[in-house]
Amino acid sequence: EAQVTQNPRYLITVTGKKLTVTCSQNMNHEYMSWYRQDPGLGLRQIYYSMNVEVTDKGDVPEGYKVSRKEKRNFPLILESPSPNQTSLYFCASSLFNRLTYNSPLHFGNGTRLTVT
């Protein structure tokens, strides 16, 4: 089954303790992206990647890191989490590139992160 898989689904951690949220897709998609969802603010893009080893900042990249060493995986890293990073996080992937600009995003089911 074609899907985007995020882990974990729920995570409670403390300020400053490094964490990684994994994202994997099995559709051979070039494009992957991370979003955070907060009430009243919708989805805001954190980072995106157009292909392996190509990453770019979205609208709210501060406090986050990403890597794209292989096509299927796009982990989100919080080196020193803070309470304002408590949020619902979504990973997404797409066939989207400069030629297939009309390809939709496929979203994972989300990771709810709480930083105390």
Place this chain on the structure above:
Amino acid sequence: GQQLNQSPQSMFIQEGEDVSMNCTSSSIFNTWLWYKQDPGEGPVLLIALYKAGELTSNGRLTAQFGITRKDSFLNISASIPSDVGIYFCAGQGRAGGTSYGKLTFGQGTILTVHP
């Protein structure tokens, strides 16, 4: 960064009524997208619009890409209980531009349908 203003923030309607929501932007987008999010799940694409002025339908859903490229609306006709959810608009930059991979979402419209 670019901002999208989506309205209304929430709607409470009776089953069978039509629904309309819209998004406006201070910037031009080359693609407008509408997504729906069910509780506990990620958003799912409903309609994609690629040309200014384009009007596209998907079943009971109709969406239009504004002629100025700065706005879009989504209409749902004859609403049913399973239409409940959060609806998001999203805008995407032009091909070849530096912001091509950036996708900007609106704040969302929470739709409640009473049977």
